[in-house]
Amino acid sequence: MKIEQIKEKFDIDVGAPTPTILSNELNLYLTFYVSNVDPNWDGKSIHMRTDQDDGIVTIKFDRFEQFKFGSPNDEAISGHPLYKLGLKPYSIQKVIGSEWIKELKKINSVHPYHKDELFEKYEHFIFFFHDRCFEIVSQGYTIEENSKSNMKDEIKRISELL
Numbered sequence: 001m002k003i004e005q006i007k008e009k010f011d012i013d014v015g016a017p018t019p020t021i022l023s024n025e026l027n028l029y030l031t032f033y034v035s036n037v038d039p040n041w042d043g044k045s046i047h048m049r050t051d052q053d054d055g056i057v058t059i060k061f062d063r064f065e066q067f068k069f070g071s072p073n074d075e076a077i078s079g080h081p082l083y084k085l086g087l088k089p090y091s092i093q094k095v096i097g098s099e100w101i102k103e104l105k106k107i108n109s110v111h112p113y114h115k116d117e118l119f120e121k122y123e124h125f126i127f128f129f130h131d132r133c134f135e136i137v138s139q140g141y142t143i144e145e146n147s148k149s150n151m152k153d154e155i156k157r158i159s160e161l162l
Contacts, residue, residue, distance in 0.1 A: 064138035098124035
């Protein structure tokens, strides 16, 4: 098993990314704030995010099998079972040779129409935020190109899709 770092065209906000999940049984959307540092910032003041702030990204996961959302946070990352493989905070990673996918395949093996090869399409992704860790087994993801610029409007847009 190993961790592969994924670099996208954005950086996850290290302060308050506020990851938000909207899902039905077919699709899952993960929306969060990306790094958007004011070039004139003095480094002393703190900006608290609101749902009106701009600078978000929405990730759509198709055909997900299962997800986890919660601890550990960035301060307890060393307690994550995959930390020793190079798990990093404020980043996106893929787990190669995932034990979680193997476990899901084993659970499903009692299904009368089970086929091992169906699980070859799945990938295990980790989005590590400041206060939360999001893990998902899915058949990949896409970055939504038509997302709204702020969290409030984006949540409304996604809820209309579900």
